[in-house]
Amino acid sequence: MAMNPFVVDDGDQSNPFASTDETRINPWGGGGGGGGGNNSGSTPQLAGGGSRYGPSAGKTATPPPATPSPAAARQSTATNNAASSSSSSRYKTATTTTAPSGPESNSGGAPLSREMELQRREADVAQREARLKDRERAVGTHDVPNWPKFKPMIYHDIEKEIPLRGRxxxxxVYMAWILAVIVYLVNCIAAFSLLVTNASSGGVTFGISLLILLVGTPVSFVFWYRPLYNGVKGDSSSSFFxxxxxxxxxxxxxxxxAVGIPGGVILTLAQFKNNLPSAIICMISSALLIFEVFYGSWQxxxxxxxFRSRGMSAEQAKTEAVTGFASSKAGRDIAGAxxxxxxxxxxxRT
Incomplete structure (x- = not known):
């Protein structure tokens, strides 16, 4: 019958795992039990009197933890608190440095922030443009003067400012104004010919014709051509009147x-007896004056x-005149007074 190696025979009490060295002393022994500390034939003892093959067999005995002193405990707690505070401050600094603020903290990050900035700028630009348009409507559009060519004083552009329907x-009427200037000039030359040929009242006639040329040219532009220009431009009834x-x-x-003042028909007929070249110039002047009257009547x-085709009326002209006068400086001064x-x-009274 085979013997079970893991069963200890009651007849043999010796430890099969014990050292055969009779002289070796058990380091775990307590120094007693059979003079000389030989552990053969006896159960090995652990420090503290425990059996080597008892419930704690195979485990190394650990000493009980030492209880720290109160001073050491306080020092350890202070050290842990300082380390925790230092770690927390470093975390906050890193969070403040790396974490984006405001709109950038969203999932979009920097692109979302740029988009919002662009939208804000577009809103500012739109607001400025609206402000400029309001100012232009209140003050009027200012264009660089381009007329007359030799010394620009006003802005004049029929193709740009006048609607196609009234161009x-x-x-x-602009041609009528140019014709009037030519008539003034020719009339002044005819009057000068009367002065040179010693015609009757030649000096007075030349003085009047020169005054008409110098004063009539700008006055005619301002007082009858420009009102028509503005009337067609803005459909103003008062300007037409x-x-x-x-x-x-x-x-x-x-x-x-044309009838009888310098260059007229009467002086022309009289000049034919006095000086033929002067009479011819006076005749041309008279013809231009007559043509101007007929051309002006057509205009x-x-x-x-x-005026009628645009639906304008005298009542509308009266309203525009009153409104314009009330909004002018003179009207405001009179109203204030x-x-x-x-x-x-x-x-x-009170």
């Missing part, structure tokens, strides 16, 4: 000049047709 009328009144007066003066009729006078009278 033909403005061009005709201003044009009719002043241009009618101009044509009346031209008719008087007045054309302006009337355009009237208010002050009314308040003073009311104070005196």
């Amino acid at each position: 033909w009328l403005v061009k005709r 201003f044009f009719w009144f002043n241009y009618g007066a101009h044509l009346g003066v031209a008719a008087l000049l 007045i009729k054309s302006a009337s047709v355009y 009237a208010v002050k006078s009314a308040v003073a009278n009311e104070v005196r």
Whole structure:
């Protein structure tokens, strides 16, 4: 029958794993039990009296943990707190340095921030443009003066400022103004010929014609051509009435000049007996004056047709005139003076 090597025979009490060296002393022994500390035939003892093959066999005995002193415990706690504070401060610094703030902390990050900045700038630009448009409507668009060419003082551009529907009328009246300037010049030359040929009242005639040339040229532009220009440009009824009144007066003066004042028909016939070249110049001047009267009458009729076609009326012209006068500086001054006078009278009554 085979013997079980893991079963200890009751008849043999010796430890099969014990050292055969009879002289070796058990280092775990307590020094007693059989003189000389020989551990043969006896159960090895652990420090503290435990059996080597007891419940704790095969485990190394660990000494109980030492209880720290109160001073050491306080020092260890202070050290741990300092380390924890240092670690927390480093974490906060790193978070402050690396974590984006504001809109950049969103999932979009920097691209979202740039998009919001672009939207803000676009809103600012739109607001500025709206402000500029309001200012232009209040003050009016300022263009660089381009007329007259030799010394620009005002802005004048028929193709740019005048609507297509009324451009033909403005061009005709502009030609009428150029014709008036030519008539003034030729009339002055005819009067000078009368002065040179010693015609009767030649000096006075030349003086009047020179004054008409120098003063009539800018006055005619400002008082009858420019009102029509602005009337067609802005559909202003009051400007049309201003044009009719002043241009009618101009044509009346031209008719008087054509009849008998310098360069007129009467002096022309008289000059044929005195000096033929001077008489021819006076005849040309008279013909131009007569042509100007007929051409101007045609333009007045054309302006009337355009006025009615645009649905303008005398009532609208009256309203525009009152509104324009009230908004002008003179109108505001008069209104202010009237208010002050009314308040003073009311104070005196009370």
